[in-house]
Amino acid sequence: MSVTLHGAVVLVSVFGLPHIQRDLRIEDVPMVVELVTISNETNLPSQPVHDPKHKSEPEIQPKPKKNASKPVPPPTPANEVVPPVPLPDPEAAGNPPPQPALKVKSKLKTEPKPVLKPKVKPKAPKRFAKAKPTRKPKPPDEFAAVLKNLAKEFTKPHPTQSSEKNKKAEPARHSFEQQIAKVLTRPRVSDAASNRITMTERHAMINTIRTAIQPCWNIQPGAKGAQDIVVVVRATLSPDGRIRRAWVTNRSAFQNDPFKLAAAETAQRAVLNQACQPFKLDPRKYDVWKDVTLSFNPNEMFGR
Amino acid sequence: MFAVRLNSKIFLVLSVGFIAGVLGLAGTAQAELKVDVTRGTVKPLPIAVTKFIGNGPQEIQLGRRISHVIRADLARSGLFDPIDEKAFIEVERSLETVPRFQNWRILNAQAMVQGRVAVLSDGRMKVQFRLWDVFAQQQMVGQVYTTVTSNWRRIAHIVSDAIYKRVTGEEGYFDTRIVYIAETGSQIRRIKRLAIMDQDGENHHFLTDGSSLVLTPRFSPSRQEITYMSYHGNVPRVYIFNIDTGRQEVLGDFPGMTFAPRFSPDGDSVIMSMAESGNTEIYTMDLRTRKVRQLTRHSAIDTSPYFSPGGKRVVFNSDRSGTQQLYIMNANGSGVKRISFGKGRYATPVWSPRGDLIAFTKFTGGRFYIGVMGVNGKGERLLTEGFLVEAPTWAPNGRVLMFFRESPRGTGGEKDSKLFSIDLTGQNEREIVTPMDASDPAWSPLIP
Missing domain, CATH: 3.30.1150.10 (Fusion Protein Consisting Of Minor Coat Protein, Glycine Rich Linker, Tola, And A His Tag; Chain: A; Domain 2)
Structure with a gap:
């Protein structure tokens, strides 16, 4: 028994390691591709913004919101924000309106929800396969979200006891890997806009x-x-x-x-x-x- | 097993995190817009000079005069564009409160000057001013001066110098004087007198009475003294005139014709050319020992010597190559090297006080030019031209030249002779108004 168990442990570790290596390889590739991709992706975003039909769009949109930085709410919000301008002036230059800062903050609070949703949704394997070619940088926040999911996963009873359950477990692992892949392939929030420009x-x-x-x-x-x-x-x-x-x-x-x-x-x-x-x-x-x-x-x- | 799985996942997660961080940094660096600005404009800086405030008619009048002189100084430099007072939204304010910058920004003023005059109980006046950077909303410089009220014009020049220095980073030249030859009478019976004035043409007065011909006045770089040549009984002599005391003394009698004496940078010696036995060479004379030393020995005409700011080298012109060209040599006469190679004749070289340029007069194609070139002879630029332009002299900061221009008046052979200043761009040429014809200007160092 102990021998088989040890053997199983060895097998699991062997199976696990190659996954790790594969993932790392995938990560390496994106690094190179990312630079090239920026211009390509740049073309993409402008379209999705207008056509909310694409499946990929929802994912992209929530991301920028996360960092709460500036991009999503372009001109119109800026104008609206202008009135409330009476903020603490920018110390040095004393120039114009510090409006955007306010807007951004408000958006930040409201938007965290959509960010989490796409992660939880994991349409798993298909997405993963699609995600590979895109290879985008990943946002640290999402990474944290993945960690949380991991923790939840570990708190649940583990499904590795029977062979049948193993089959079910595989998709679970896939979903985990997918999440990691997603994290890796998603554009960083602050870079979202820049990645969309040629x-x-x-x-x-x-x-x-x-x-x-x-x-x-x-x-x-x-x-x-x-x-x-x-x-x-x-x-x-x-x-x-x-x-x-x-x-x-x-x-x-x-x-x-x-x-x-x-x-x-x-x-x-x-x-x-x-x-x-x-x-x-x-x-x-x-x-x-x-x-x-x-x-x-x-x-x-x-x-x- | 669970532990192993957990570890492997944590390892994976951490690895992913690390790589994500690296990617993130790379992305950030890449995302930032970097703009290289390699071209700008050459326009005077819009500046608002407000009337210096004060209490009572005397202080108000002094304040108005001072701000007027400052405005004129800055405008004449060509680097500032004083904004018309009538456009001011904000008038006189306390010197103790920060200006409302938006009121000056609307006028496109990039700098703003405000000041105050207070006449003290002992009869002297205290002049304060502040220079503000309107865009950065910061004070750039603020100073206080106390002097007798009759010095109001000098104080204005000093304030102008402080503004100029703070904005350009270079010394100003407004608190300086010009000595020149004032000319009257017909071309045949020309009366030439030594005269002195502020650099803006004010405070004009004569130093000699016109009974003898005077030529080539030059300021001492270290003292309020002037050398000049005067013909006494048809014998040319070099004199030294002390501006403060009005005392004049003969530097010496020289065996031959003496030309263009100029001070060394330390003011302890003069350098000049003398014609002896038909050959003109360059000499120096120690002003204390009166000892003369010959620097050049050549059959050609060597003349118009001028020390470099450090006193280690001398620029002069010579026709030893067949035409009049500029040469540089060490202060002991060694290492003579030609630096000008252009067409025409080069003359009266003057080394810039900051050491980087040599100004000269050039005659080519029937026209005279004032130009500058690098010390190595490269980068020659002609700044102005005329029927006759001569005698360039540097402002103490090395950014402006003064010279005189002769132009025919009618057809009777009469000529006008006037002083002009021009900056190194050649774009800002301005006449220095004198009460009569003027020639041979020499710019003083900053008044101590």
């Missing part, structure tokens, strides 16, 4: 911002060494396309040099200058352009 769209966004800001970047011609100063400014945008806050990330490097500090401030002013805003960006892609890093390098203007 590289072309991405470049278009960058060009829009660059083209808008250039007229407001007042460089100092004739300043000694001006062409060698690169200033990096990080900015947070509101859903209406205006800069909410901007700051020079490498300001400390300029602090002790009056000229470099002045050059850094010209870049900051360019970003904060409302005369060059709002940027004409697709509000549905707010998640993508919410945070922007701008690198100001006047080299080109000096013919280098």
Whole structure:
């Protein structure tokens, strides 16, 4: 008996290990594919948003809501939120409306439900098979949800006692694996929107911002060494396309040099200058352009 | 078994979690929009200079005058665009409260200056000002000065310098003076007098009476002194004039014709060219020992020497290559190297106070030009041109040049001669109004 039991344990472990390896392999593949996929998936989302017919759509929608970040409620909500704006102003820039933050929060509370549902639903094997090719990044929150499901599973009486039950158990394991696969293949919430844009769209966004800001970047011609100063400014945008806050990330490097500090401030002013805003960006892609890093390098203007 | 299963699942879950985390990070990095901005514009910075507030008519008048001078200084630099006061939504406010930035943002003001004048019980005045960054809503600089009320114009220039420095990062040049040759009379009987004024043309007065011809005035870089040449009984002599004391002394009699004396950066010696036996060479003279040292020995004409800011090198022009070109040598006369190779004739090189450029006069195609080039001779740019443009002199911050321009007046051979300033972009050329014809300007260092 003990020998057979030990043998069974060995077999189980043997069966288990290969699964683990397979899963890991699957995970590895997505990593590579993910980069390529972003542009492809980008095309997908825009369609589903309009056509709620697809089965995959429901899954995608709940995800973005989870992180409660910005994407789902594009332009209209932004406008609605505008009125309640009277929030604590953004400390530094003192620019426009901090509206989105409020909206996001409200959405967060209400939306966690849909997020859990899709996970519980597990249409198991079929989905899993379909999910493999897509290979998307997984959100940590969903991962936590899977852990919870696991815990529930372990608390229940285990179905591994008879051979018949083993057959039933297999689907259970599959469902577990599917959940893991789902987690792996689902787009991260914060990346959902970015995954849905093509590289072309991405470049278009960058060009829009660059083209808008250039007229407001007042460089100092004739300043000694001006062409060698690169200033990096990080900015947070509101859903209406205006800069909410901007700051020079490498300001400390300029602090002790009056000229470099002045050059850094010209870049900051360019970003904060409302005369060059709002940027004409697709509000549905707010998640993508919410945070922007701008690198100001006047080299080109000096013919280098 | 359960334990094994649990462990394997936990292991799997943890592995998945780890990979998910890695993927998540990768996704985040990839998701961020990065925008490279490589082109900007060259426009003056819109700035609102409010009237300096005060109590009582004297303080109010002083405040109005000071803010007017500041506005004019900043506008003349070409880097600022003072906004018309009439457009101001907000008028005079306390200096102790933060401005309502939205009222200045509407005007597209990117910076705002406010100040206050208070006349003290001892008759002096206290001038305070604050410079605000309207977009960042932060004070950029704030200072207080106390001086006699008659110094209001200088205080205004000093405030302008502080604003200029904070916004551009470079020293200002508003609290400076210009010495030049004031000319009157016909072209045949020209009277030339040494004159001095603020860089904006105000506070003008003469230093000599016009009884003898004066030429090539130059400021000492370290003292309130001027060297210049004067013909005394047809003999050219180099003089030193102390601005503070009004005292004038002859630097020395030289055996031949002496040209264009200029101070060394430490102010302890002068460098000049002298023509002796038909050959012009470059010499230095120690102002304490009066000892003369010859730097060049060449059959060609070497003239117009000018020290580099550190005093280790000298730029001059010479026709040793057949045409007049610019050369650089060590301060001891060694290592002569030609730096200009363009068409035409190059003359009167002037080394920038910040050391990166050399300004010059160029004659080609029947026209004169003022230009700049790198110390290695590269990057030549012509900033302005004219029938005759001559004698470039640098502002102490090395971003602006002043020169004089002669242009024919009518057909009788008469000429107008005026002073102009131009910045390094060549876009901001402005006349410095003088009471009479003017030539040969020399820009002072910042007044101590």
